[in-house]
Amino acid sequence: MINYQLDNKIAIVTGGAKGIGEAVCKQLAHSGAMVHLIDVDEENGQRVESEIAKESGQATFYKCDLTDHAQVNKIFDQIYALNNRLDILINNAGIAHIGNVENTTPQDMERIYQVNVKAVYSCLHFGVPLMKKSGGGSIVNMASVGSLRGLESRFAYSMSKGAVFTMTLAIAKDHLSDGIRCNATGPARIHTPFVDGFLKDHYPGQESEMFEALSKTQPIGRMGNPAEVANLVAFLCADESSFLTGCFYPVDGGFLNLNT
């Protein structure tokens, strides 16, 4: 792992118990940050906390359903009270949905909105004032190639990831003078429990065949791995990226620009 020199920076990572969020927590902790990971998955959250401690990193797990605005407020205040600052916020938690506009129900729309949009808003709503009091910081929002490109049968999901990208622009613009940088990363398919769950639910018995097919949708011929996203996220948090704000950075094996 690369050391991005984030010594003693106070970081909050949502959805840090698995997948991309887990890799982000480990990369930030490896680079010296004090990581506070928030997730609804207690078992894996505690596992990540203890795996980071075994590598001499600093991490604390908080169990929380991020759709609970009041609970998010409480945890952010708790983290600030402990450390007296907030330097890094990674809005990574998200859920998937498959469907076009005809078969997406109001309940589907609401569920995706609550987790992928409203919970990001809650973390920004409570995180930005704490970052302002800290003299600035870096926010990275986990968007998707679906923020920019039409993906088949991803109506609600694309709606939510478009919103993640435009919230990124709004925050970057409004808080430039507060010393806050805000960027979005846009992964294509990354091999995480998110993808394994999708294959299990939608293609039982054909998982390996479909895994190959999904791998080939990236021109580079494979899925990404969580560490490849975590590397970019850590760079966007470090002083080395101090001129970067209000941008979308694909991590996509050529998906956006090289697919015909």
Ligand SMILES: NC(=O)c1ccc[n+]([C@@H]2O[C@H](COP(=O)([O-])OP(=O)(O)OC[C@H]3O[C@@H](n4cnc5c(N)ncnc54)[C@H](O)[C@@H]3O)[C@@H](O)[C@H]2O)c1
């Ligand atoms: N894996 C991919 O191919 C891919 C591609 C593009 C974008 N993304 C985005 O990257 C992010 C992470 O994806 P992943 O593949 O690592 O997913 P994952 O399912 O492996 O991990 C997501 C984590 O978020 C947590 N979470 C979900 N809802 C929550 C809630 N309401 N409160 C608290 N925690 C909650 C889950 O418990 C889980 O630990 C998501 O925003 C996803 O949309 C993933």
